[in-house]
Amino acid sequence: MDVTFTQLAYFLAVADVRSFTRAAESVGVAQPTLSRQLKALETELGAELVDRGARDGPVLTPAGEALLPLARRMLADADSARTAVAEIVGLRSGRVRVGATPSLCIGVLADVLRVFHEQHPEIHLELAEDGSQPLVRSLARGELDLALVIVPSTGVDPALHTTPVLRERLSVASPTSERSPTSRASMSIRELGRRSLVVPRRGYDVRETTLQAFADAGVEPRFAVEGGEMDAVLRMVEAGTGVAVVPDLVFAGRPRLRRTVLTPPLFRTVALARRADLTPTHAMRAFRATLLSFLAVLSAGDGFAGDVQVLRPAGE
Incomplete structure (x- = not known):
């Protein structure tokens, strides 16, 4: 048996x-x-x-x-196999399970999902919003097909196939209702260390990047609040609880937030990731094409607010 x-x-x-x-x-x-x-x-x-x-x-x-x-993982792989074969033989519509960090959901994915649904209304979309590290684990377990994740400076997980799509700066968010945290348009980590800091929960790469920057500068951070999702962090900053280091994408549409850049600058790379050992389905390839096309159009136009650069995938 x-x-x-x-x-x-x-x-x-x-x-x-x-x-x-x-x-x-x-x-x-x-x-x-x-x-x-x-x-x-x-x-x-x-x-x-x-x-x-x-x-x-x-x-x-x-x-x-x-x-x-x-x-x-075995059951997730079996489900993916059934979905892929069903797409090929036309037994049913496709499905794409997509994950992204909260800032990317707001700044990129919401528009991409709208365009994709207009182009492929027959494909069922599922969205997971989480920190980059939990998203990578969900990809590995087969719970997601694709995810917009942060590529660590230490290298890419060999179990994942990644396509870098964005290079984004991290800046300091402070409330516009209060005085600017500095008289200049920029501030150092040492200056930031004199401010009360709001940081998201563990699992957010921006939290780890921020704390590492403090450690590298030999500065001890002063915390106002630790934990919470990105939206809660931004709301606490708007309310004057403290300042936060956040991706530049989140400043769009938030007039109550002031952006101050860090010197030296902090950047992160966003990539579209999938499991390397699985062949992408037709629906996954269609979603990837929609995402890259959307970013290309955006890059040719006004682009994003803040310091966000669209990356052209190698070989395209």
Whole structure:
């Protein structure tokens, strides 16, 4: 007997809800059926995956914890394969699951999604908004098809295929209702260290970049608030809680924010990423083409507010 996708799906259901009864309900089978299939999976793998005697409900054993990310990836890959084949034979419309950081959702992706939907109304779109690091993990698990992520200076994850699309400056946001944080149009990290700082939660690359810049300058940051999503950070800055280092894209349409550039400058590179081991579907290729075309048109016109440069992909 071999491991089946059904067994893996039942295992994931138990892992997610920590209850055999609710797991069976979630996959639409009777509980004895789910239990038998899970037991068969354990027999096939030669290890107990779920501790059924735990007081608070079933919990994963070390073997179950090791299987969990692999099972998620296998099922995601199978779903992607079905979607790709269905597109080719015309059984159903395509699907694209796209992720982006909050600043990119506001500054780029909202318009791209509108254009893509107008061009391909038959393709189903799903959007995930998160920090760059969680988005990369979602790509690796097969939960996303494409994502606009930040390419780290330490190099690109070899598991991902990336197309750099934007180079963006990070600047200091302060409220226009208060005096400028400096008498000049720029400020140093040392000057920034004298201001109360608002930073987003962990998982945002801009947080890590900001804190690294302080460490490199030998300056200890003064925090007003740590945590929260990007929109909350911007609202706290507008309210006068503190200042924040943010991507230049977020200043568009926010008249209550003042932009002051940092010296030396901080930049980041935005790339369109997908898993390197999977062939992109027709829908994914169509989305990539729409994104690059939109950015090319924008670059030829007025471009973005602030210091944002559209990058031309190599070979195009």
